[in-house]
Amino acid sequence: MTIDFASFTPAASLAGGVMIGIAALLLMRLHGRVMGISGILGGLVRPSSDGDAGWRVLFVFGALLGPLIVIHLLGRPVAVQPVADGLMLPAAGLLVGLGTAIGSGCTSGHGICGLARLSLRSAAAVGIFMCAAVITVYVIRHAS
Amino acid sequence: MVRSLTIILVGALFGAGLAVGGMLNPAKVAGFLDIFGVWDPSLAFVMGGGVVANLVGMRFLQRGRAPLFASSFRLPDATGIDRHLVGGAVLFGIGWGLGGLCPGPAISSLVLVPGDVALFVVMMLAGLFGGRVFMARRTG
Numbered sequence: 001m002t003i004d005f006a007s008f009t010p011a012a013s014l015a016g017g018v019m020i021g022i023a024a025l026l027l028m029r030l031h032g033r034v035m036g037i038s039g040i041l042g043g044l045v046r047p048s049s050d051g052d053a054g055w056r057v058l059f060v061f062g063a064l065l066g067p068l069i070v071i072h073l074l075g076r077p078v079a080v081q082p083v084a085d086g087l088m089l090p091a092a093g094l095l096v097g098l099g100t101a102i103g104s105g106c107t108s109g110h111g112i113c114g115l116a117r118l119s120l121r122s123a124a125a126v127g128i129f130m131c132a133a134v135i136t137v138y139v140i141r142h143a144s
Numbered sequence: 145m146v147r148s149l150t151i152i153l154v155g156a157l158f159g160a161g162l163a164v165g166g167m168l169n170p171a172k173v174a175g176f177l178d179i180f181g182v183w184d185p186s187l188a189f190v191m192g193g194g195v196v197a198n199l200v201g202m203r204f205l206q207r208g209r210a211p212l213f214a215s216s217f218r219l220p221d222a223t224g225i226d227r228h229l230v231g232g233a234v235l236f237g238i239g240w241g242l243g244g245l246c247p248g249p250a251i252s253s254l255v256l257v258p259g260d261v262a263l264f265v266v267m268m269l270a271g272l273f274g275g276r277v278f279m280a281r282r283t284g
Contacts, residue, residue: 001179001180001183002181002182002183003182003183003184003185004175004182004183004184007172007175007184007186008184008185008186009166009186010185010186010189012164012165012166012186013165013166013186013187013188013189013190013193014165014189014190014192014193015161015164015165015193016160016161016162016163016164016165016166016167016190016193017161017165017189017190017191017192017193017194017195017197018161018193018194018196018197019157019158019160019161019164019165020157020158020161020162020165020190020193020194020197021193021194021195021196021197021198021199021201022157022161022197022198022201023154023155023157023158023161024158024194024198025197025198025201025202025205026150026154026157027151027154028202028211028217029201029205029211029212030150030151030154030211030212030213030214031147031150031151031154031211031212031213031214032210032211032214032215032216032217032218033214033218034218034219034220035154035158037246037247037248037251038247038272041247041251041268041269041272042272042273042275042276045269045272045273045276046272046273046276046277054148055151058148058151058152058155059151059152059154059155059158060155060251061152061155062151062152062153062154062155062156062157062158062159063155063156063158063159063162063248063251063252064155064159064251064252064254064255065152065155065156065159065255066155066156066157066158066159066160066161066162066163066252067159067160067162067163067168067252067253067255067256068255069156069159069160070160070163070164071163077256078163078168078169078256079166079168079169079171079172080168080169080170080253080256080257081169081170081171081172082170082171082244082257082260083170083171083173083174083243083244084170084242084243084244088242088243089243089260089263089264090263090264090266090267091239091242091267092239092240092242092243092245092264093239093243093245093250093263093264093265093266093267093268093271094239094267094268094270094271095235095236095238095239095242095271096236096239096240096243096245096246096247096250096264096268096271097239097247097267097268097269097270097271097272097273097274097275098232098235098236098239098271098272098274098275099231099232099233099234099235099236099237099238099239099271099275100232100236100246100247100271100272100275101232101271101272101273101274101275101276101278101279102228102231102232102235102275102278102279103228103229103230103231103232103233103235103236104220104222104228104229104232106236106246106247106248107191107240107246107247107248108158108246108247108248110233111191111194111195112191112194112195112198113198115191115195115199116194116195116196116198116199116202117202117219118199119223120223120225121222121223121224121225121229124225124229124230124233125229125232125233126233128229128230128233128234128237129233129234129236129237129240130177130237131237132233132234132235132236132237132238132240132241133177133237133238133240133241134177134178134179134180134241135237135241136177136237136238136240136241136242137174137177137178137241138178138180138181140241140242141174141178141181142180142181
């Protein structure tokens with residue numbers, strides 16, 4: 001294993017993580033909701049109860065504003081370098097949607113919220129999707 | 145009005161945290177997942193910081209009382225580790241590894257690189273719909 005020190009950003013990543021954790025905490029304490037993005041979006045594309053869409057739309061609107069506020073405050077763009085193109089990108093999107101719906105959560109719901117609640121179910125999900133993602137990147141980068 | 149505003153602000157804090165932490169950059173995500181190559185462990189700090197902030201905050205704020213703007217806390221009922229959880233997590237992990245995007249960053253980066261991410265998001269929403277239909281049929 002070699003550490004990529006040139007790309008390593010522990011302070012910024014820790015700060016970003018704390019911001020995400022505080023957002024999850026506030027959504028639960030103020031509105032009683034788990035900050036799981038796949039669940040928030042899933043409740044929009046296929047609602048399970050009436051009159052439940054409003055807060056989801058507002059949250060997504062905020063999530064779109066967030067990066068723009070950061071760019072404005074820092075005065076520089078946020079780095080975005082794609083790793084997939086062609087058919088790989090929509091295929092990845094489909095797998096992410098299907099997997100998070102069937103697996104009842106993603107990095108935010110099982111990760112930030114589930115792990116903080118000390119949920120064994122979420123810990124299992126996080127362990128499994130991390131392993132699957134690491135193996136996928138290994139196959140793409142090193143096995144061919 | 146105040147209720148709506150707080151939801152937007154919480155969403156903005158989440159999106160800003162993703163941007164500051166490096167989660168919106170698929171190349172950085174792939175670098176984090178590439179533990180057998182030249183590894184960038186940064187995103188472990190995002191997850192660690194997020195979980196600890198949430199966990200510590202939950203301990204400090206009073207438990208038991210209702211949320212400020214809702215009648216009750218809505219927490220998931222399921223606690224078991226079933227085949228849907230395992231299978232779904234595997235599919236999600238493969239998709240995350242392929243595209244370097246999970247659901248939150250996919251949505252938030254729409255404002256940065258709309259053209260590239262839009263197709264991913266459309267397919268992700270289709271997958272969420274399909275997955276929920278599948279789960280509704282399986283579990284009733």
